[in-house]
Amino acid sequence: MKTKKWLGRIGSVLAITLIAAACGSDGSESSAGECAVDEVDGDLALYNWAEYIDEEHLAAFAEEFDISATMDTYESNEVMQPKIAAGNSGYDVIVPSDYMVGILIAGEHIQELNQDLLPNLSNISEDFSNPSYDPDGKYSVPYQWGYTGLAVNTAVLGDDYPRSWDIVFGDYADDYSGQITLLDDPRETLGAALKSLGYSLNTTDQGELDEAQALISDAKDNLAAFNTDSSDELLTSGETVIAHGYSGDMFTQFLETDNPDDYAFFVPEEGGTRWIDNMAIPFDAPHPCTAHTFINWLLDAEEGATLSNWNYYGTPNEAAIDGLDEELNAFLTDPAVLVGGLDSVESIADTGDFETSYADAFTRAKG
Amino acid sequence: MTATLEPEASIDADVATPEFEAAREQQKRRQGLFMALPAYLYLFVFFVIPLVIVIVYSFATRTRFGTELSGWNIDSYRRLGDPLVRDILLRSTTLAVITTLICLLLAYPFAYYMSTRSEKTRNLMLVFVMIPFWTNFLVRNYAWRVILGSDGPYSRLSEAIGFGEGRLLFTNVAVILGLVYGFLPFMILPLYAAIERIDGRLLEASRDLYASGFQSFRHVLLPLSMPGVVAGSILVFVPSLGAYVTPAILGGAKTTLLGSYIVTQFLSARDWPFGAALSFVLMAVMLTSTIVYFRKGGRTL
Amino acid sequence: MSGITEPRSTTKRVLQANIWLVYLFFYAPILVLVIYSFSDSRNVGAWGGFTLDWYRDFGDSSAAKGALSNSLKIAVVSTIVAVVLGTISALALERFTFRGKQVFDALLYLPIIIPDVTMAVMLLLFFSEAANIFGFSKGFATITLSHIAFSISFVSIVVRARLAGMDDKLEEAAVDLYATKWQAFRHVTLPLIMPGIIGGALLAFTLSLDDVVITEFVTGPGWTTLPVYVFGLIRKGVTPLINAISVVMLVASMGLVALSLLTDRARGESAEIE
Numbered sequence: 048m049k050t051k052k053w054l055g056r057i058g059s060v061l062a063i064t065l066i067a068a069a070c071g072s073d074g075s076e077s078s079a080g081e082c083a084v085d086e087v088d089g090d091l092a093l094y095n096w097a098e099y100i101d102e103e104h105l106a107a108f109a110e111e112f113d114i115s116a117t118m119d120t121y122e123s124n125e126v127m128q129p130k131i132a133a134g135n136s137g138y139d140v141i142v143p144s145d146y147m148v149g150i151l152i153a154g155e156h157i158q159e160l161n162q163d164l165l166p167n168l169s170n171i172s173e174d175f176s177n178p179s180y181d182p183d184g185k186y187s188v189p190y191q192w193g194y195t196g197l198a199v200n201t202a203v204l205g206d207d208y209p210r211s212w213d214i215v216f217g218d219y220a221d222d223y224s225g226q227i228t229l230l231d232d233p234r235e236t237l238g239a240a241l242k243s244l245g246y247s248l249n250t251t252d253q254g255e256l257d258e259a260q261a262l263i264s265d266a267k268d269n270l271a272a273f274n275t276d277s278s279d280e281l282l283t284s285g286e287t288v289i290a291h292g293y294s295g296d297m298f299t300q301f302l303e304t305d306n307p308d309d310y311a312f313f314v315p316e317e318g319g320t321r322w323i324d325n326m327a328i329p330f331d332a333p334h335p336c337t338a339h340t341f342i343n344w345l346l347d348a349e350e351g352a353t354l355s356n357w358n359y360y361g362t363p364n365e366a367a368i369d370g371l372d373e374e375l376n377a378f379l380t381d382p383a384v385l386v387g388g389l390d391s392v393e394s395i396a397d398t399g400d401f402e403t404s405y406a407d408a409f410t411r412a413k414g
Numbered sequence: 415m416t417a418t419l420e421p422e423a424s425i426d427a428d429v430a431t432p433e434f435e436a437a438r439e440q441q442k443r444r445q446g447l448f449m450a451l452p453a454y455l456y457l458f459v460f461f462v463i464p465l466v467i468v469i470v471y472s473f474a475t476r477t478r479f480g481t482e483l484s485g486w487n488i489d490s491y492r493r494l495g496d497p498l499v500r501d502i503l504l505r506s507t508t509l510a511v512i513t514t515l516i517c518l519l520l521a522y523p524f525a526y527y528m529s530t531r532s533e534k535t536r537n538l539m540l541v542f543v544m545i546p547f548w549t550n551f552l553v554r555n556y557a558w559r560v561i562l563g564s565d566g567p568y569s570r571l572s573e574a575i576g577f578g579e580g581r582l583l584f585t586n587v588a589v590i591l592g593l594v595y596g597f598l599p600f601m602i603l604p605l606y607a608a609i610e611r612i613d614g615r616l617l618e619a620s621r622d623l624y625a626s627g628f629q630s631f632r633h634v635l636l637p638l639s640m641p642g643v644v645a646g647s648i649l650v651f652v653p654s655l656g657a658y659v660t661p662a663i664l665g666g667a668k669t670t671l672l673g674s675y676i677v678t679q680f681l682s683a684r685d686w687p688f689g690a691a692l693s694f695v696l697m698a699v700m701l702t703s704t705i706v707y708f709r710k711g712g713r714t715l
Numbered sequence: 716m717s718g719i720t721e722p723r724s725t726t727k728r729v730l731q732a733n734i735w736l737v738y739l740f741f742y743a744p745i746l747v748l749v750i751y752s753f754s755d756s757r758n759v760g761a762w763g764g765f766t767l768d769w770y771r772d773f774g775d776s777s778a779a780k781g782a783l784s785n786s787l788k789i790a791v792v793s794t795i796v797a798v799v800l801g802t803i804s805a806l807a808l809e810r811f812t813f814r815g816k817q818v819f820d821a822l823l824y825l826p827i828i829i830p831d832v833t834m835a836v837m838l839l840l841f842f843s844e845a846a847n848i849f850g851f852s853k854g855f856a857t858i859t860l861s862h863i864a865f866s867i868s869f870v871s872i873v874v875r876a877r878l879a880g881m882d883d884k885l886e887e888a889a890v891d892l893y894a895t896k897w898q899a900f901r902h903v904t905l906p907l908i909m910p911g912i913i914g915g916a917l918l919a920f921t922l923s924l925d926d927v928v929i930t931e932f933v934t935g936p937g938w939t940t941l942p943v944y945v946f947g948l949i950r951k952g953v954t955p956l957i958n959a960i961s962v963v964m965l966v967a968s969m970g971l972v973a974l975s976l977l978t979d980r981a982r983g984e985s986a987e988i989e
Contacts (some may be wrong), residue, residue, distance in 0.1 A: 092936035097947030102778055117937040118778070120947030125681035126931055129836065132480050133843035137936040138851050150684075154479025225581075231667045233682050272666025274583045276949040277556075280758045286563055288585070296951060304755050358951075397476045406683035410670045411498060437958065446811020450819050453804035453867055457822055460864040464837035465825070524737050528729040531847045534979070537913065538972070539734075543890055544917045545968050549961035551925045552945050553759060557744035560751070560760045567747075570792060595740065599921070603914035607877040610910050627726055641879035645872045648827065656830045676830045693833035698829045701821055 052233065081338035084164055084343070089334035091116040091341055094127060094138040096324070098100065099191070101357045108344055131329045132156045138329055139338040145323045145394045146234075148187045149180040153397075157186050157327040164339040175363035178323060179332035180396060187325035188342050188361035191295075191355065194321050194384070194392065195235055196314035198279065198297040200288040202306070210386040212243030213317045214289055216266050224269040227289045228281055231273035233409035234395050235320060236263060239291060242317045248393050251401040256408050263412040273413070293322075295360040296376050313384055318391030323363065428654075446472040472690035482684045490691035506672035510654035514592040516653075517601040517650045518643065520594070525605035525642070526635070529612075538622025540606065543599050555592060555663045562588050562664065584666035600649035609635075634654070645709075652700065672696075746966070769959035776956070781937075782944040783960060788854065789930075789940060790923040793862035795974035797919045798956055800863070801870025802912055806904075808871070809878040826865040827872065834865065835932035842933050853935030861933050862923045869922060870915035877911030 072412055082088065091109065093100075097120035106153065108115035115304070119138075121127045124147040130136050132154055139148045151157045162168060168176075197215065199208060204223075213219055216226055216239075237398040238248030240259035250256060271287050279300035282290040294312055301307040326345070328338045344350060352370025355362040361367065361379050368376065376385070387391070398405070449682030493499070513564045528539050546554070562568050564581040582588045612635065620630040635642075658673035667674065676696075710712045752770075756763030773779055807813070808820060826834070842857045885907070889899040904910075929941040934943065945957050 062646065096934075097944070098951040102776065117941040119936060120944060121931070122947045122949045123681065128684075129480075129839060130932060133839050135843050135846040135853065150479045156479065160855070218697060222707060228666075231662060233678075267668060270666070270668065273668060274662075276663070276950060277758075280760060280952060284563070284761055285565060287733065287829055293950075300758075300952070303761075400476075401686075402478075403476065403683045403685050406678050406685070407498075409682075410502075410675065410678065411671045413668060414501075442811055443813045445828065445943040446807045446813035447815070449803050449811065450813065450816075454815075454819055454822070456800060457826070457867065460841075460860055461826055462822070464834075464841035465829075467840050468833060468837040479828055515841065515986075520733065520737055520740075521841060523730050523733045527734055536910070540917065541968075541972055542738070543741065545965060546745045546971075547921045548924055548968055549745065549962050550945050550957050551927070551942060552949075552950075553723035553748055553961055554744055554760045556953065557747040557751075560747050561725065563760070577900070595744070598741075601734070602916070604873045604876040604916055605915045607873050607911040608879070611877055611881055611907070636882070642876045647877040648824075649872065650868070652828050653961070655967065671760045673830065679830045680832050680836055693830045697825065697828050701824055704824055704828075705821060 081140075082339060084166060084194050085112075085340050086336045087112045087114050087334070087340055090114045091140065091334065091337050092138045093118045093341070094119035094131075094136070094141045095120060096142060097122070098360055099142065101189060104350075104353055104357065107340060111344075112337075112340065128156075134331055136329055136331070137326055137333060138330045139334045140341055141327055141329060142324050143187070143327055145178065145180045145251045145325070146397045148262040148265075148325050149325065149397045152181060152186050152222055156330050158186070158330050158332070159185055160328065160342075161339060162338075165346065167343050170346050170348060170351065170364050172363055172365040175323065176193065179394065181325070187327045188250055188346065190324045190326050192321065192323040193294040193360065194241075194314045194319060195230070195291070196312060196319045196384075198282055198290045198292055198301075198310060200282060200285075200309060200310050202309040203249045203288045210313055210316050211241060212317055213296075214315075215269075215291065216240065216243050216262050220266060220269040223288050225271050226287045227266075227270050228274045228278045228287045229263070229266070229270060229291045230278065230285050233276045235344070236273070236291065237405055237409055237412075238320055238393075238395060242315070242319060245317065245394035248318075249396045249398060250322065251398050256356060256404060260408040260412045263409075265413070267413070286328055290343075293404075294378075294384070295358070298375075299359045302361050302374075311383070313386050314392060314403040316387040316391070318387050318393065321394055323394060376394065420661065427500070427512060442534070459518075468690045469694055471686050472688075472694055474687050476685045476687055490685075490687040491695070494691065494695060499697055502670050502672055505509075505669060506655050509593070509671065512653050513590055514598065514601075514647050514651045516568070516590070516594050517598050518647065521598060521601035521605050521646065522643075525602055525609050528602075528606055529610040536606075541661050543602055547572040551596075551659070554595075557661055558588070558592055558595065558664055559583060562591070583664065584668070586665065589661045589665035592664040593654050593657055596657070596660060597650040597653055601646035603637065604645035604649065605642040606640045608645070612638045648704065716753050718940050736743040748958050749962050749965070750980060752955050752962045754955055757952065757954050759955055759958060769955045770963075772914045772956050773959050773963065776889045778939075778944065779941075779956060781813060782939050782941045783964075785855075785938055786924055786941040789859050789862060791864055793859045793923045794916055796859075797863045797866030797870050798916045801867045801915055801919075802874050802908070804867065805871045805874035805878060805911075806908075809875055809881075810883055823868050826868040831926075835863075835929045838864075838929060839932040853933060854938040857935065858930050858938060858940070861929050862926065865926075865929070866919035866922060869918045870912075873915040873918060874908060874911040877908050877914075881907065 052407070091114060093105065093116065095118055100118070102118070105116050105118055113402045124144050127143065128150060128213040130145055131138070131141060131151065141157075148157070164190065168184075171184075171189060175186055175192070176191070178184065197212075207215055209219060211217075215229065220227060229239070232367050234248075239257050240262040241250055241255060242250045244255070244258055244262065245260070246252075246255045259326065271281070274281065278287075278290040278292040279296045281306045282297075283300055283304050297310070301310045301312070302308070318369035328335060329414060332338050345354060346364060348364065348366035349370060351362050351367030355367065355375065356370075356372050359375055362371070371379075437596055449533070450575045471481055471486065472490055475482045475487065528536055531539065560566050562582040564583070568579055568582055572578065582591070616634055616638070617630055620634045656673040656676070658671065658677050661667065661671050661673065676692055679685045679692060751759055751762070753765050753767065754762050755766035755768065804823065806817070808816065808823075822926065838861050842853060845851075846853060886903050888898050889903045894902070925942060927946050930940050931943045931946070934940070941960065945953060948954065948957070
């Protein structure tokens with residue numbers, strides 16, 4: 048009798064689990080309505096990209112507020128998002144990129160920030176305070192930014208190479224066949240092709256996307272690889288001479304070599320991607336007060352500079368710029384980097400249902 | 415099922431009475447179920463229930479930020495008819511078959527020779543097969559990239575021999591090499607487990623009957639070790655079919671393989687219904703072919 | 716049962732050559748990996764002069780050390796449970812007929828043939844909902860439970876390869892000689908299937924130690940494992956720090972092997988004296 052009851056209970060719990068899981072998540076929401084500035088309501092659990100903040104820097108925050116801080120890392124927005132969306136992730140602060148902020152807002156998976164708890168928001172440069180993916184920055188605060196463009200080995204290419212996507216998509220590439228990499232990322236690489244054709248990298252026009260697909264398909268024979276994880280390293284090791292990649296990675300990689308001047312990074316004249324990573328708080332963050340306190344702390348001029356000087360990406364924190372390493376600042380403000388000017392770059396935005404077309408086009412381009 | 419088994423039990427009973435044998439048979443059956451139960455329950459809770467959820471998802475609709483569990487449809491299954499899917503499947507299967515064959519060719523003599531050694535040597539050899547795989551998976555792949563790159567040992571060697579400079583990196587050969595490397599232990603372990611139990615007297619007897627080495631391998635050793643061959647082939651073929659990190663690092667991701675196609679659906683495209691449908695059909699096909707193989711008597715070879 | 720005897724000399728030479736070839740194949744990249752762990756360059760494939768910095772970094776990095784210890788804890792626990800459950804289920808399937816056997820047989824193959832990202836997604840959904848209902852937090856338990864879920868099948872398939880075709884006459888003889896069932900299992904069956912169990916255990920341990928995708932989806936705060944940590948480094952580039960960690964693991968496992976050989980020998984000698 049007793050066993051039967053027990054088994055019955057297990058059965059019903061399993062059934063409930065199944066039904067509840069099938070109905071999607073609707074876990075409890077947390078809110079920072081009750082917090083005060085610099086108040087902490089528990090330990091910080093940060094979910095961030097790897098090598099994006101110094102362990103010691105994080106430890107300094109924990110010490111200042113007498114809590115403990117743990118950090119776990121992810122390698123793509125696409126891995127982070129479903130974990131947050133599923134609920135009970137246990138994280139207080141996450142660092143999604145631009146388009147992913149839009150997706151998380153749409154899914155109500157991040158909470159609206161209490162801006163009263165973030166007095167240091169005034170340090171954010173105007174350029175970043177009203178992003179298209181999150182108007183008025185209600186849900187997110189910019190963390191770091193950079194460009195996606197091309198890096199070249201100038202010792203091989205000389206100085207007269209065209210500052211254009213033609214060097215990977217045009218006839219120019221034939222001379223360097225087998226020594227070129229493009230990112231293994233549907234949006235970035237199709238985006239590059241779209242820009243090269245003069246279209247927006249957020250197009251939702253199937254015809255334009257088809258053209259971009261054909262362009263990549265044609266360029267494929269000249270490629271060594273589609274590569275995201277080490278395009279920078281392949282370039283400096285001599286395996287390739289032209290590499291599609293991220294500004295911060297390329298820049299730090301150049302500094303690793305004996306002759307940093309042999310390499311150059313630029314965003315082609317037709318334009319490219321400017322990406323912005325942001326801090327946000329999951330809808331069910333266990334410690335929303337601590338989360339706000341951490342975000343505000345990192346927005347401080349000094350902390351912002353420490354952050355950028357360690358990870359060597361651009362800072363959206365205007366007050367922090369004075370504290371940046373000279374080398375880094377010189378690179379960030381180098382006019383040779385942004386060939387087509389600020390108007391030529393776009394941030395990747397979520398295209399909703401059209402997103403599957405991008406994934407599909409990239410698969411077809413590869414064959 | 416019960417009805418068909420009992421007459422067999424009575425045929426066997428030359429010593430004990432049929433009643434005794436039948437009772438014993440039933441007891442054995444109960445014991446079998448009892449032994450299977452823990453793993454059965456475990457897999458039911460932590461595998462079957464989650465699997466059902468994902469199968470439910472395959473009939474749902476993709477939205478911007480996730481999957482909407484309404485508007486049930488079979489569009490995801492319709493998409494499987496796309497020629498693109500067929501090409502990917504064909505390409506991946508070819509790669510997985512080649513990988514499995516090479517693994518078999520390397521692992522069989524390895525496992526056989528290992529079986530002829532003393533117990534202590536055997537265990538040592540086994541551990542030394544596994545130790546390389548306790549290093550990190552990514553750095554192992556990066557090490558291969560160094561070896562196969564245009565400035566690496568392979569290229570230098572081929573130049574020294576006179577084959578000219580060759581970069582194996584970012585070719586299909588590199589992918590196969592990487593896959594064989596990654597999954598070879600999966601072939602060695604079951605083969606060794608199967609070969610080591612074979613009674614050596616059978617082989618000796620076949621040699622005494624003037625069978626050539628090959629004949630005794632073909633007619634005695636191979637049939638007896640078949641369970642190991644099948645198990646190893648499954649353990650190599652299946653993960654080769656789904657591999658995506660090694661093809662990306664060593665192959666340069668220039669063509670789409672099944673593993674990366676599925677990952678793309680779940681991650682970049684956030685199209686869980688299609689990803690789920692794709693995996694579900696793939697699992698169904700592989701499971702059926704395995705079962706059909708065993709039903710056809712592959713097991714008793 | 717007598718084991719397989721020595722093959723003839725030409726065959727033997729070919730077989731030996733194959734052994735060395737396979738070991739060369741296994742250890743060539745390991746050698747490269749070890750060399751670059753001493754390289755004074757951030758890149759895993761570029762030589763920048765000798766340094767021990769990466770080992771020092773490992774000592775200093777609580778994230779890396781934490782990830783390694785998480786990985787080991789999970790691998791050990793999940794291997795033990797999977798070996799027990801997998802071995803018993805293999806025995807049940809090879810030695811007994813019972814109702815539902817075919818379903819169980821098929822069920823055991825599923826974790827092997829499911830794409831890992833699919834398993835990752837389904838377990839994420841499952842554990843997130845279970846956490847809602849039961850109020851636990853994700854971490855060690857969820858990762859270990861997931862690893863066991865795929866390891867059982869791998870252990871079972873290897874043990875079954877061993878058991879297939881092996882008859883249970885010896886065991887029955889032992890029972891007939893008034894040994895209890897347990898004694899018969901402990902002294903007859905277990906030694907016979909040991910090579911299968913060892914193989915299965917090695918496989919389960921290795922799979923757990925290498926798993927990225929499933930772990931990444933079911934983990935919670937503070938439970939990043941080594942492969943997940945390393946995978947995260949992809950965006951900024953994996954550094955020789957990971958090589959250094961790998962070398963530490965290599966040295967530790969070889970040390971353990973040497974230790975077990977030494978204790979074996981010591982035991983053998985004391986036995987001789989007796």
